[in-house]
Structure formats: structure tokens, C-alpha cells
Amino acid sequence: MRIDKWDLFMCSLIGGLVICSPLIGVYYGVKWIINHTPSKIKNKEEQDLEIHKLEQKLGLIRRDNKALHYDPHYYKINLIFISN
Incomplete structure (x- = not known):
């Protein structure tokens, strides 16, 4: 089975979303909590x-x-x- 550029691109995009989504959620959650002190x-x-x-x-x-x-x-x- 060959892996071409498109497969690498899609895997890296999905992996990036999986890693970054919780971090973005934590950022906005903390920001909301701080703004409501x-x-x-x-x-x-x-x-x-x-x-x-x-x-x-x-x-x-x-x-x-x-x-x-x-x-x-x-x-x-x-x-x-x-x-x-």
C-alpha cells in the first residue's frame, strides 16, 4: 500500500485538529472564567x-x-x- 501526499496531508490535518481542539477549548474556557470574576x-x-x-x-x-x-x-x- 502506497501513501501519497494527499494521505499524509489529511492525516496531519486530522491529527492537528485532534491535538489542538482541546487546547483551544481550554483557552476559551479559562478566558470565560477570568472575564466572569x-x-x-x-x-x-x-x-x-x-x-x-x-x-x-x-x-x-x-x-x-x-x-x-x-x-x-x-x-x-x-x-x-x-x-x-
Whole structure:
């Protein structure tokens, strides 16, 4: 039985997935746990409060509290459209 390049490629691809998948899962699991510690949650709430105060000063529409990330480009673009 001959082993050609395609067989080697597929075996290495499957082997890489088998080895890397648990490591990727552990990485994202640890990242999720760290982001849900009380200190991180407190820092995020403080940042949200500061962002909301700045939004009120600028007259921007407030984002809801369920937002996961602050997107400065979104607010920059909307600020340009609102000011014109």
C-alpha cells in the first residue's frame, strides 16, 4: 500500500485538529472564567458607567446595558452624522 501526499496531508490535518481542539477549548474556557470574576465584572460596570456619562455629555443615544463591547468606531461615525 502506497501513501501519497494527499494521505499524509489529511492525516496531519486530522491529527492537528485532534491535538489542538482541546487546547483551544481550554483557552476559551479559562478566558470565560477570568472575564466572569467579580473584579472584572466590577471594572466593566465602572467603564460602562463612565461611557454612559460621556454619551450623555455628547448627546448620543445610549446603548443598552446588555452590550458586550464598546465600539468606538460606531460612535465616531454616528457622532459625525449627528453633528452634520
